[in-house]
Amino acid sequence: MPIDHKRINPPEDAVPYKLFTKLNTKSSQEQYQQILDKNQIRKDGRHASEHRKIYMKTGVIAHAKGSAYIEQGQTKIVASVFDPREIPNRLDYCLKGEVYCDFKFAPFSCPKRRLHQQDSQEKEYSSIMKKALEAAICRHEFPNFQVDVYVLVLHNAGSALSAAITAAGAALASAGIPMFDIITSSTLAIQGKDVLLDPDFEEETLSEIAIEKEHGIIVISVLATHDQISHFHQVGNLPLNVVSDSIDILHKSCKEIVPLVQKCVIRSVLAGISET
Amino acid sequence: MPLCDAEKTFVLHGVDANMRIDGREREDYRPMELETDVVSHAFGSARLRLANTDVLVAVKIEVDSPFPEKPFEGKLEFFVDCSANATPDFEGRGGENLAVELSNCLASAYRSNEALDLKKLCIMKGRKCWKLYVDILLLEVGGNLFDAVSIAVKSALYNTQIPKIKSIHVDGSQIDIQVCDDIFSCTRLDISGAPLMVTVCKIGEHCIVDPNAAEEQCSVGAVVVAVSRGCLSTVLQTGTGSFHPKTLKECLKLGFSVAQNLEDSLMETLGEIKPNQDVGFLK
Structure with missing residues (x-):
């Protein structure tokens, strides 16, 4: 890993102090048992199959062609889209335009401080976002050009990737980039028999660890009008039938977000008309 | 080499008729050639040739200190190197995106403890652990890299020998590890859960496995499915x-x-595969 000379970095072996507090003396199993009670109600009062409330706004960044801000529970994300520009350092002509995605956690967004440079998780998320958005954008409309999408996570309270994809979709739409459909995304966390829709940060981290044999996280993004899944990503250890069932749950949940994004985009269009 | 429309139609019709351009059916693999223990400086290695795809995997082991949030676990890292010998596209930084995608996919497939139990790689809680570096070298690219790489990685891990530890001396913050003198006494990894990846390509109305380079160009979408012990570990x-x-x-x-x-x-x-074979690749 190249060293960042422009900024003052903390010592590499620094450890977040939370590891030493009493909270952390509980084993992950004990922590997990507190997440869901017998009636399938979670710590924050949601039912296991309930999505967090979403607040969305477009046109938050003046310099960008299109932008969106999303709050999904405590998760806060800004996405911005810039005008198509010629692809730098490219010699051959390509028929389809390209999408460049940059996903970044702000240094203060997670319990552990993130570095300014993209780490491997952020690179992975960028490439997932790129694949999800490429399927939604009419890339043949701007050959040899590139659209830049930048996403910054201000507060990561779980399901950051899917919130980022939804926000980026709204930002693309408000930027007037030709698209096939509105894109929405949703996350599911599974541990044993418990299936948690839209997990928060704690639920997400606990589902990544193998407390029970079956565990995992699934993220899908959906183009709702055409019933198409533009990207599907799963990690963990899950049997085939559980994954198949989860696709249906997530598909439904993604469809429920669509009216919200539509309203948000319509509002930005109306605001643009009244200005002129 | 990009295909023209007529060639693409030919591939498409072949898939439709369940008779692909190289004579296979939709669910058939191409012939494979597998060798283990090919690199003498590595702790474990494997080389897989899947028709025109050639992959060499070597495992190196080092002593490291575990992550503070996972004091009981060892470390596992994947590095993919796209040599420009494989295809001219990899020249310069051309293969970088593919390399990142491959190593990310492997890392997420091996992330669950059900796939590979990293606790076995712990030497001393919170202080010392083994770190496995899995280096993947693409020697030739002829389609279906994900499958080839996952098979080669699994075989290399199967072949990996971890040295046995005779004694550990702790003196304050100083830790002295004595490795067993006998080079033949080592432990093997349990790789029964190591995931295998299968790329399923959608061409026209049908799904096929093990696409070659031509078929990869015709596909409208592909899913990589990693399976370990009867469960999906990554999709x-x-x-x-x-x-x-x-x-x-x-x-x-x-x-x-x-x-x-x-x-x-x-x-x-x-x-x-018998140990100490003296014929084969790099011998």
């Missing part, structure tokens, strides 16, 4: 394109069943 899409939920489920089902057959035949083959 991700490669390339662009979208799926209907029903198609996606079919792809998963096909990938799952193919992966289980592949697993059985791989374990059988690995069992047949």
Whole structure:
């Protein structure tokens, strides 16, 4: 890993102090048992199959062609889209335009401080976002050009990737980039028999660890009008039938977000008309 | 080499008729050639040739200190190197994106403790652990890299020998590890859960496995399905394109069943390989 000379970095072996507090003396199993009670109600009062409330706004960044801000529970994300520009350092002509995605956690967004440079998780998320958005954008409309999408996570309270994809979709739409459909995304966390829709940060981290044999996280993004899944990503250890069932749950949940994004985009269009 | 429209139509019709351009059916693999223990400086290595795809994997082991949040676990890292010998596209930084995608996919497939138990790699809680570096070198690219790489990685891990530790001396913050003198006494990794990846390509109305370079260009979308011990450990899409939920489920089902057959035949083959063979690649 190249060293960042422009900024003052903390010592590499620094450890977040939370590891030493009493909270952390509980084993992950004990922590997990507190997440869901017998009636399938979670710590924050949601039912296991309930999505967090979403607040969305477009046109938050003046310099960008299109932008969106999303709050999904405590998760806060800004996405911005810039005008198509010629692809730098490219010699051959390509028929389809390209999408460049940059996903970044702000240094203060997670319990552990993130570095300014993209780490491997952020690179992975960028490439997932790129694949999800490429399927939604009419890339043949701007050959040899590139659209830049930048996403910054201000507060990561779980399901950051899917919130980022939804926000980026709204930002693309408000930027007037030709698209096939509105894109929405949703996350599911599974541990044993418990299936948690839209997990928060704690639920997400606990589902990544193998407390029970079956565990995992699934993220899908959906183009709702055409019933198409533009990207599907799963990690963990899950049997085939559980994954198949989860696709249906997530598909439904993604469809429920669509009216919200539509309203948000319509509002930005109306605001643009009244200005002129 | 990009294909022209007529060539693409030819491939498409072949898939439709369940007779692909190289004579295979939709669920058939190309012939494979597998060798283990090919690199003498590595702790374990394997080389896989899947028709025109050639992959060399070597495992190196070092002593490291574990992550503070996971004091009981060892470390595992994947590095993919796209040599410009493989295809001219990899020249310069051309293969970087593919390399990152491959190593990310491997890392997420091996992330669960069900896939590979990293606790076995711990030497002393919170202080010392083994770190496995899995280096993957692509020697030739002829389509279906994900499958080839996952098989080669699994075989290399199967072949890996971890040195036995005789004694540990702790003196304050100083830790002295004494490794067993006998070079033949080592432990093997339990790789029964190591995932195998199968790429399912959608061409026209049908799904196929093990696409060659020409078929990869014709596909509208592909899903990589990683299967370990009868469970899906990672699923991700490669390339662009979208799926209907029903198609996606079919792809998963096909990938799952193919992966289980592949697993059985791989374990059988690995069992047949005799130690200290003196013929083969790099010998």
